Amino acid sequence: MPAVPFEGGRPPTPPGAPPAHPRILIAKPGLDGHDRGAKVVARALRDAGYEVIFTGIRQRVEDVVAIAVQEDVAVVGLSILSGAHLALTRRTIEALRAADASDITVVVGGTIPAGDVPRLKDAGAAAVFPTGTPLEQLIAEVHALTAAPAEGGA
Numbered sequence: 001m002p003a004v005p006f007e008g009g010r011p012p013t014p015p016g017a018p019p020a021h022p023r024i025l026i027a028k029p030g031l032d033g034h035d036r037g038a039k040v041v042a043r044a045l046r047d048a049g050y051e052v053i054f055t056g057i058r059q060r061v062e063d064v065v066a067i068a069v070q071e072d073v074a075v076v077g078l079s080i081l082s083g084a085h086l087a088l089t090r091r092t093i094e095a096l097r098a099a100d101a102s103d104i105t106v107v108v109g110g111t112i113p114a115g116d117v118p119r120l121k122d123a124g125a126a127a128v129f130p131t132g133t134p135l136e137q138l139i140a141e142v143h144a145l146t147a148a149p150a151e152g153g154a
C-alpha cells in the first residue's frame with residue numbers, strides 16, 4: 001500500500017507566512033498492527049504546520065526507507081509498540097545509510113522502556129518519545145531537530 005499524505009495533507013500556508021516546515025514520514029515498521037498513537041502524532045505535527053506522510057501499518061524497513069527517500073523527508077518517525085524498537089530502529093538507520101540518506105533524521109516513539117532510550121540514541125535515533133510524552137514536547141523537539149541553523153552559525 002503506497003504512502004499517502006495524512007488526511008488532508010498540509011493546511012494552506014497563509015500569504016506572507018514563513019515557509020512550511022519540512023516533511024515528516026510517520027512509519028509503522030514490523031508486525032505491529034496498532035496505529036492510533038501514530039495517527040494522533042501525525043495529526044498534531046500536521047496541525048503544527050508540518051507536511052506529514054503516514055505509511056500505514058506493517059511496513060517493511062526497506063519500504064519505509066524507499067518512501068522516505070522518494071518523498072524527500074527530513075524526518076522519519078518510527079512508531080513501535082511491538083517491543084522490536086531496538087532492532088527496527090537499527091535496521092532503519094542502517095538502511096538509510098545504505099541508501100545514501102543518512103541526512104534523514106530518525107526519531108522513535110511508542111512503548112519504549114526507559115532503559116532502552118540511551119540504547120536507541122546510541123543506535124542513531126535523534127530523539128525518543130515513550131508512550132505518554134506530551135504532544136507539545138514532541139512538537140518542540142521535532143521543531144528543534146528540523147529548524148534551519150541560524151545565519152552565520154556553524
